[in-house]
Amino acid sequence: MVSKRLGWTLHTLLSHYRHHPLQTLFLLTGLITGVALWVAVQVINTHARSSYQQATQLLGAQASHWIRPAGDGGIELEQYIELRRAGFRQLFPVLEQQLTTSDRQPLNLIATDLLALPMDSVGAFNVTANWSELMQPPFQAWYPQSLAETLDLQPGEQLALASGIRLPAAVIQTQAQQGQRVFMDIGAAMTVLGRTRFSYLAVGGLTPVEQAALSSILPAQLQLVANQQSLDLSELTQSLHSNLTAMSLLSFAVGLFIVFNAVRFSLNARSTTLATLQELGVSVRLLSVAIAVETMILSIIGAAAGVTLGYLLGMQLLPAVANSMQNLYGAVIDHHLLLQPLTILKAWGITLAGLLFALGWPLWQRSQRALASQRSISDDWLQDGKARRMLALGALVLLALALLLYPNMDSVAEGFALLALLLFAAAWLLPVLLAAALAALQSLIPERAWRWRWALNDGWTQLPVLRTALMALLLALTANFGVDTLVGSFRSALENWLDQRIAADIYVNSEKLKVDSVLQSPLIIDHHQRNGVDLRWGLRPAQIYGLDTRAPDSLQLPLAMHNNALAAWYRNEAGVVLANEQVHHMTGIDPGDKITLTTAAGPRKFTVAGFFYDYGNPFYRFYLPYDIVATLWPDAGNRGLALWLERSAQAGGADISSSTSTAIEQKLLQAGAQPGEWVYRDDILQVSIEIFDRTFAITAAMGTLTLMVAGIALLASLLAIHQRRLPEYAHWRAIGVRRREWLLIILLPLAVCVLLTWLLSLPLGTLLAWLLIHDLNVLSFGWTMPMLVQPWPAVRLALLTAVVVATTLIITLLQVRYRLPATLKQLGGDG
């Protein structure tokens, strides 16, 4: 009986959605887009994290350990064969190399010997091509689909490298843990790239006994290192994932604004229904249950569609994220997205929570006073004053909370909570500010310009409806501007820093280079030979570099801070170290403090003389004088040779003449370097910036998507306003209001509101960027940079907003135009 009544009540309630398809569309759009973005990020995050778990695997094979050269230069074939013949069949050789394509795109290569992979792991390999063709000349290079697209590479094409080498014919193929890398047979790679040594040997599944045996027979130059990639990656990438999650939650919030918006309009239409139902004797309890069921149904639809869309979106965004991970952390992320039941459940959970807040609650509230009179537009904007004040009050509470939180903030999560508080405070303040602005403008306009006054007055009608959409727009614009400013600042800081750091003309990294022979060249006016070792410091991997303190780039080392021990560092004194800014921010060490590094002879204390900028490096890095490193870590490897070249007077001293570069390349070849083992300054700069841009592609994508969601909110609001005001417009038309006048009245307040929202997003976005740079970035990554507010992103956002507003306006104008005649005919009708 009750269920029958409930069914009938529900049917009546839900009939609303059939009769108002547009509102239904917007409600679902808001819900679905919001959920979809969240799901997309969630799916990517879970996927990335599971990829890190697999970092103990390499190309589908177990790799619990690595055998790496103590210095550098790689591993000789003979050393590998010796280990294999000693029975260590868990080993397989790996070559990893960063390549640069002829059009200056960075490209990572991974190569191994498939026949040497441990038997049980070969199963992970996906093969549709012929293996013997991979291994036999003319060889093949296997690219994942998305990488091939990035490089604009067709199957069968041979990618040209900057060094002039051409990779074997491309095959579109993806292997486990290949990530965004090109895969080749190791023999093919060694042959094509002219390499003679492996990067390292991967070691799969060692028992303790085997490990002891392996360590005991390992030659001194080689070391067995546990693969801590999983741990390191989870640790290093945590902030980036938090960043993504925060952005997706923002999108979800923006989506909820749309839902909220749609619900508000439907409330009027439905309050009659609610009243009728109550008059017919439906109890408030039954009504509440029906509303709950409605919310449930919508949440299921929204979550299901959102998850589907999110999954698809995730697949679209994955290559960008994989690129970021690869470039920033060397993390390899595969292309098979997994949708976990937990993600679906969570998506449904937030949808339901969001709907309860945006739909269930207002509906229930309305049902409580369903018998009260219907409200008119003017009621609405009267009511709006009250709502505005309530929101403003809420905003002040949020601001107070933010102020309380700020001084005590010490985790990334708290940082994002602070940003959320600020953003929502700003959003909630927006209606009051807009109202104040409208009022102020009105009082400025003389009585004579009554059309303008009328138009501004019309703002009061539009505001209650636009309010939510404008808040969503403010959020989206602020986030976009903030992130644009962050990325822009980072890019310019990086460019400046690279300019200073990459000061030499040419960098050589060669296994067999006879350095002395190269340095005899009269073309070389200065040089910098570096050495180094990799160790762990604290919980993270750390890089020790030995610098020639007299080299031009050492003398100009960009330092964030230092003390007077710096002079001692430049005098090559032992016991003085320079650390990257990350060390300072992540561990709280200050100049003058002592740190302990593990040298070959055991732990040793060093005084920190200062901190140098080291943008984007996820690792700790320490600079010591070259000889100190060579003494303390006897097996420190060559970390490359930087050369400053003679500049001919004719070339204006700026560029290296082509004859100089030809001569120096000749010299390098003579001294034993292979083509491709040196790189020019400009190429490094270009490739670094390219990597940077690729890394932040995901941020841009997320920003645009959020703005689109806000655009939808705006469209929904405008359509709703105009649909509801059609009779009013018809009446205006009946008293002879011209189209132009009508446009002015409609457009002026909208323009004022949107313009104000945009204007407000600028200081807010700047504040956001400032917090991101000065607090969150330090918390997440451990480095700072000067903030650079550029006009261009603001202009771009203004244009984008204008396009969004114009689009929605054109759609609504067409709608109004199409429907106005019919409304005119009904003018003065009884209903």
Place this chain on the structure above:
Amino acid sequence: MRWLPLLLLLVAGAATADDVYDVLRRGDSGYAEVVPGKTLVFPADHLAHPTYRIEWWYLTANLTDERGQNWGLHWTLFRQALHADGKTEGWTSNQVWMAHAALTTPAGHRYEERFARGGIGQAGVALEEGRFSAWLDDWQLQGDSAEILPGSLHFSVDGTTVQLELDMQTPWVLQGDRGYSRKSAQGQASYYYSQPHIRVRGFIIEPAGEEITVSGDGWLDREWSSQPLADNQPGWDWFSLHLQDGSALMVYRLRHENKRDGERPNEGQHNHWLSGTWITADGHSRALSADEIELTALEYHRVERANDSALELPLRWSLALPAMGDGYRWTIEAMDPHHWLATAFPYWEGPVVAEGSNPGIGYLELTGYQ
């Protein structure tokens, strides 16, 4: 076992290989051809012949431990050329190596296979410091000199290590016509020689550390070719027996595709290629022609394969050499039917008992059963 088809592709060098034994039937030009009349020269011919498409070093042994329990082993190194382009050294080498090792213990059957690319030293057959050496990773058959025998064999399967000393009693036996062994009427052939009388003694060390002393008789086959099988030959049944009186017998039949319906595969021997060799205790051999050999499958056994499927295999046979006399008649039966090797080239191989007036033990190999 998803890797299976893939490795087959690799090894077979073919885009599609429904039957992995296709590699034995390929008649691509460019490889060296097997021709009659070539004189095999030792120790040079113990080493690899990379210009031929395939080649193997194949050792089987029937062993007993001190408690009288039966053990068995086979150890094989296969070589294959992917191209006839002559590149055998370095990263561009066209040579690929595969090794199988199987151990029959009183408790059961264990086996392992390995692969390696050629040209980089991970696997090969060569003289190392003047000694014959055939290896893949740490599996190794090593001669005391440039000769294979006397020598030693070292390998491990599933944590069980095998360390054996091998000693040769009699000269090498050249199979077929002085080492030219015909495999079909169409001209398929291989170079083929064997050592049927190998004294084997050594240790088997169980994973738990228990060391078992074993001894017995071994048999080494050497064969290389570019196309040993004809198109209509799906596989072979190969027998090697050490008989009580010290003589040895090798018989094989290359099965021809059976055209009649309703018959078990490979039943009826009228059209199979039969061949064999009788070797006396002092190493004198006599080739057996097809009409001298009567080989009949008596009983089929269900044998489990790795992927939960089973196969009917002939594991009880009758063999007779009527031309040699009445005593030359045996019933041969597998000691244990569960000796299927689900390797890239799947086959059955295991120790057998021959009953008759001159009984013996030996090895049976069944290939090409699908």
Place this chain on the structure above:
Amino acid sequence: MLQLTDLYKSFHQPDGDIKVLDGVNFTLDEGRSAALLGESGSGKSTLLHLIAGLDRPDSGSIQLQQREMTQLTDSEWNEVRRSELSLVFQQYHLVPTLSVANNLQLQARLCQRLDEEFRDYLVERLGITRLLRRLPHQLSGGQQQRVAIARALLHRPGLVLADEPTGNLDEGSSDAVMQLLVDLVSQAGSSLLMVTHSPAMAAHLDAQWQLHNGQLTLIEEQ
């Protein structure tokens, strides 16, 4: 002033076309007033809509000040409504965001014919002097309709079209408002065509017309 000749209008409806106006002929002279009577659904509003150019007749002619109107474009019609016509509806259609003063000056401003003296006179006559600074929602229904009337007359349109202007009001205020409307229309010098249900009200006007079965017939003229 207004001349309707052989006016036809029918509507498509799900249950078949209905002929609302079936050859309507009508004349209204300068400064005269006419009442339009008829049952609900007889087509009175439709007729007014056609006269105001809010809808188009199927055939026939509408002449306003000797000008043929049926060929006018939408915007030409808009200009006519702006300066020569006035509409008073049952719903008062005040602009909710504009004060009473601005509402009543709206149309006069639109056609730039704001006569402040006449405005003050209208305000006074309509008794809304004290309401000028208020917003429409702060007024009663009767007060709102008075504002609507003031707005319709302030620019002294040639023709005032009123569609049951007091339909929403109680009888007492309805009569008062109606009386005012009739008086003020004549003072503005406008002609008036008013739809009404009230025979008493109709009696105040110069002529009474009855719309029935799509035909308009003069039932009384003074």
